[in-house]
Amino acid sequence: MRNNEIAKLFCSNSPMQEIYKTEKDVIIIGAWSRDVGTRECRLKLASIYPDGEVSPIREYPKSKLTDKKCLNDLANMDGITAMEIEAIHKAVIAQASQLQIQADSDGKSSLSEVYQALCEYVGTYEEPGRVFVRDGYGNILATYLQTVLDKLELGYTRLELQKNFKAWGLLRTNQGTGHVYSYKINTGSANDWYFSFKLQGGSEAA
Numbered sequence: 001m002r003n004n005e006i007a008k009l010f011c012s013n014s015p016m017q018e019i020y021k022t023e024k025d026v027i028i029i030g031a032w033s034r035d036v037g038t039r040e041c042r043l044k045l046a047s048i049y050p051d052g053e054v055s056p057i058r059e060y061p062k063s064k065l066t067d068k069k070c071l072n073d074l075a076n077m078d079g080i081t082a083m084e085i086e087a088i089h090k091a092v093i094a095q096a097s098q099l100q101i102q103a104d105s106d107g108k109s110s111l112s113e114v115y116q117a118l119c120e121y122v123g124t125y126e127e128p129g130r131v132f133v134r135d136g137y138g139n140i141l142a143t144y145l146q147t148v149l150d151k152l153e154l155g156y157t158r159l160e161l162q163k164n165f166k167a168w169g170l171l172r173t174n175q176g177t178g179h180v181y182s183y184k185i186n187t188g189s190a191n192d193w194y195f196s197f198k199l200q201g202g203s204e205a206a
Contacts, residue, residue, distance in 0.1 A: 015100035016046060020091040026079035028088055032101040033059065037108035037155060043163045047077055065092065087152070108155030111164055117152050119199055129187050136201075137172060139194040142172065142182045158195075165197055172196040 016029040027048040034041050041062040047055040053076060064070040068089035075082040109117070122131055122138035130141045131148070140148055155166075162181035165171040172183045173196075180182045182193035 011071075015102050016044065017095075017099055019045075019095055020084075020088045022080055022084055023160065024079040025036075026077075027072075028080075028091075030092065030095075031099050033062075033104045034101050035108075036103050037110050037113070039110070041101075043096075043099075045071075045074070045092075047074075047080070049079060065089075065096070111168070114154050114156060114161065115152060115165075115170070115197075118148075121148065121152065122199075129192070133199065134185070136199055137196050138199050139185060139196045142193040142195055145195045162195065165195075170197050172198070 008128050015031045017031060018027055019030045020028040022028070028045060030045045032041055032044060033044050043060045043062065043065060045060065049055075058073070060070055071085050071089050071092070072082075074080050074088060075085055080088075093112050118140075119138060122133055122140065126132050130144050132139050142158075145161070149156055149158065149161065150197060152159050154161075159181075162171065164174060166181055171181065173180060174182070174184050181195075183196035185194050185196065
């Protein structure tokens with residue numbers, strides 16, 4: 001299979017669209033990448049050469065695109081001159097809203113997905129002393145929380161999740177203690193610290 005046939009195969013299966021053509025007939029193509037978990041956007045760019053070769057994808061954070069310098073590394077590519085960077089940048093900005101969006105993931109779920117998964121987990125897999133529902137709150141033993149997160153493959157660490165749930169007012173905490181992200185619950189035989197979060201339609205009563 002010749003290189004130009006390979007290039008056609010790549011392009012026919014990709015959301016990448018033509019953005020710019022250099023003086024040496026190198027075609028710059030691009031698309032947006034949006035992380036399904038974090039909602040972060042990055043611009044994906046690649047090059048198609050006259051002989052049919054295609055370059056690896058390069059990614060650029062959306063916030064950096066206000067400055068043409070963010071694309072300076074393209075000048076290291078064959079067939080693209082430093083003088084063309086400004087023109088490529090202008091073409092990117094002009095066509096940014098028309099470029100297709102490709103869903104990607106770095107393995108981190110959205111917070112809504114995490115919340116839904118944990119609500120379902122505590123309601124389905126009750127483990128006395130470790131996982132249970134009480135008074136409208138889901139409760140997971142603090143030292144067991146990371147095990148649950150790893151099992152559900154949500155992409156968050158225990159600390160990341162606790163901080164996010166606390167910021168959104170979903171986490172019940174004991175104020176004035178060293179366990180700022182955990183709630184102390186008497187389970188009958190001992191007082192243990194739990195990741196205690198408000199369930200959908202749950203009561204605020206302790």
